[in-house]
Amino acid sequence: MKKLVIIGVGLIGSSLALGLKTRKSAYEVIGVFRSKSNANLALEMGVVDRCVSDLGEVAAELGGGDIVMMTVPTLSIEAVLHQCRSLLSPSVTITDGASVKGSVREAALAVYGCIPSQLVLGHPIAGSEKSGVSAANPNLYVNHRVILTPMPETDHAHVDDVAKMWREVGAEILLMDVDLHDEILGATSHLPHVIAYSLVDTLASDAHNEDIFRYAAGGFRDFTRIASSDPDMWHDIMLANKKSVLHSIDLFTANLERLRAAIESNDGDAIKGVFTRAKTARDHFTQRLKQQEK
Amino acid sequence: MKKLVIIGVGLIGSSLALGLKTRKSAYEVIGVFRSKSNANLALEMGVVDRCVSDLGEVAAELGGGDIVMMTVPTLSIEAVLHQCRSLLSPSVTITDGASVKGSVREAALAVYGCIPSQLVLGHPIAGSEKSGVSAANPNLYVNHRVILTPMPETDHAHVDDVAKMWREVGAEILLMDVDLHDEILGATSHLPHVIAYSLVDTLASDAHNEDIFRYAAGGFRDFTRIASSDPDMWHDIMLANKKSVLHSIDLFTANLERLRAAIESNDGDAIKGVFTRAKTARDHFTQRLKQQEK
Known part of the structure; x- marks a missing residue:
């Protein structure tokens, strides 16, 4: 069973997770929570299969085919990428859901010194004025677009895995240049x-x-x-x-x-x-x- | 049977008319149309009982309890008020649906030299990006507000008649100062x-x-x-x-x-x-x- 690790489980991450669970997708979904009460809520709601409080607790289990999804606030991506760099093997797919892609590219350059081939930048064009796990909606992405912005350095196999995951929850994939x-x-x-x-x-x-x-x-x-x-x-x-x-x-x-x-x-x-x-x-x-x- | 004459039958006027007809209200609704095709459409849709091409054709029939509703574009109100002044007896209630009330007050002063006691300024807070008779919606005003802005010169009996008509189509009446x-x-x-x-x-x-x-x-x-x-x-x-x-x-x-x-x-x-x-x-x-x- 493939693993999906979600760091920062808010509306975007929990809706993805619940969408996958609802459709009996072949992912074990693991949430990384700082807040114990959010973790319990996510378990109760069936949003995640397992909760950890730090990426380090689960990093050693991850390999090819597994996905780490960063759905933290946009300016916190760089801190998470530091963790990814020190904890994750290059075979693990890393992706995100941030609304801005240039700043994530810059963060990757600052952390890795290059664009790692395992990093697939993405942006689901869906949302709500509501937020948090309690607003999780398994159909949030149905007929919505997810924009992926692969760069020349990005490995196509990682792009395909991310695209496949989003399609499982009903999204349509668009490829686009970061700056556009x-x-x-x-x-x-x-x-x-x-x-x-x-x-x-x-x-x-x-x-x-x-x-x-x-x-x-x-x-x-x-x-x-x-x-x-x-x-x-x-x-x-x-x-x-x-x-x-x-x-x-x-x-x-x-x-x-x-x-x-x-x-x-x-x-x-x-x-x-x-x-x-x-x-x-x-x-x-x-x-x-x-x-x-x- | 009381008469309601609507001058300028667009979305606002036709929704009022259709709302009254649908609720079997005691108004004969007469539309003043410049366009023959709009007049025919309004008759076919059951929006109006009768069509005329000019207020003059029906003015002599009107008296106390009857209402003339001006739902023409805001800047055309003054021209319609000129007609009202020359054609309507002071017992006929005159009201409007314009989105601005100060400009209608000015138009009345310019035409009558005073605020006629029969004039009740009003503004239904409902609408749509759609327009025209074909968009008529008998429930457009249900649970919506109609703001009436009576002035010191306005006769309360006329205000009551206008308020009663709007309440028949489901609206809630609010009184407010013109400038506010x-x-x-x-x-x-x-x-x-x-x-x-x-x-x-x-x-x-x-x-x-x-x-x-x-x-x-x-x-x-x-x-x-x-x-x-x-x-x-x-x-x-x-x-x-x-x-x-x-x-x-x-x-x-x-x-x-x-x-x-x-x-x-x-x-x-x-x-x-x-x-x-x-x-x-x-x-x-x-x-x-x-x-x-x-």
Whole structure:
């Protein structure tokens, strides 16, 4: 039986584990927990088969075909890679679920001095504003994409093993370049989070904030859903993908400034231009997404 | 049988009409249509009982207890009020569904030279990114709020008639001051639309826009849903509520600039401060909304 070791069992790791268990996959799932209560919860929920408190307790059992999955916060990856380097044989597949891939590549270079062929960087494009083991969802990845960003140094056999594992829980695999991944996710995920957090913080700081939130309706709830995401996790993502995030913020701010000027000067053509281009692009995008989901 | 005349039968007006018909309400619903094909569609769908092409065709039939509902685009209200002034007796209730109330007050002052006691300004807080008669939904207003903003000049009997009509389709009535309404909606609805339109337009203008939209996922679709709203309608709203919209944009931009600076300078405390305040405020807001919806 192959082994899957999950370091940092939160929503992402526990949903993967529960998805594999639910589908009677051929993995023994071992969780590395710092918190005893989380470990007990994961055992009770059937998320993991076994719990350990440190990778060292299980490293000697691992070999070819086994996978170590790092689902710790993005900026903690480097510390985990130090452990991997000292404890794991080169035959063990190492992968991750971090939302930024360039920072993991840098961490690997800092720790190993090279990109180890056993390291497969990955990013499941699924999530929730909920977090933790208690939110584990065995179908979180069904019809969702997992982006893998193999590098020239990466061994194809390790990529195949990671891809196979994700497909078992219903995910579709996409291969992408590390830098393109970070640029695209900076634009479509990290920037929206920056905006949603900033918008809600703006309104919460307003003198009328009690009235504002009292009379806000369902549309506002949907628009700001991602502002309920885990602050610590998103702090890490913003800093790990700083270059792309700042670039995206600047493009957005420039566009917003032009739109503001158009509203101030009653420039109806410019206002309708922005609104119409946006509607056309989004309608086109959602149609394609609908076709993919069929 | 009382008469409800709807001028400008789009999503808002047709959903009200269909909601009343579905509940066998005691209104004869008469639609004023410029487009023959829309009129036929509304008749076929059972949205209206009768169609006319001008308010003048039906004005002489109207008296106390009858309601004229203006659901035309916000900036077209003034032209409709000119018709109302020349055609309707002071016993007929006049109301509207525009998203901005200050601009309707100004239009009334410009047309009548005063606030006529028969005029009840209203705003149903419900909608969809869909539009038009074909999107009519008889349950659009169930458990949604309709804000009425009566002024000192407004006759209570007219307010009661309008409130009663909205309650028949499941809405909850809130009374509010005109200026507070525009400030709150500017913050919770108009600003989010500005942001969503601007964000999607920013990404559509990016050199990588094909990849960006190809790899964007469901979270992006939800966040940008309101960018698929009707550009003409939202053009009017932005200009009608210009003062509040510009003020809201400025507060948001200042907050976003501070957050950008915190990311650039690795100021983790400031980043987590924004994210945590936002999450707390939103979680608090959604809990209250959930209790209201029970």
